[in-house]
Amino acid sequence: MAxxxxxxxxxxxxxxxESPTAEExxxxxxxxxxxxxxxxxxxxxELENRVKALESAT
Numbered sequence: 001m002a003x004x005x006x007x008x009x010x011x012x013x014x015x016x017x018e019s020p021t022a023e024e025x026x027x028x029x030x031x032x033x034x035x036x037x038x039x040x041x042x043x044x045x046e047l048e049n050r051v052k053a054l055e056s057a058t
Contacts, residue, residue: 009033009035009036010032011029011033011036012029
């Protein structure tokens with residue numbers, strides 16, 4: 001069974017916090033981080049379910 005990996009969202013880390021769009025950039029990064037964590041949590045859950053299925057089959 002092939003394991004597919006979905007593309008994760010790019011996070012931009014900048015040193016400049018005083019730009020006119022700094023607050024919007026921070027919010028966009030937080031949104032991307034939340035999406036990344038959701039994808040990773042789902043993948044971990046899938047893998048845990050596969051391990052449980054394999055363990056119960058033996």
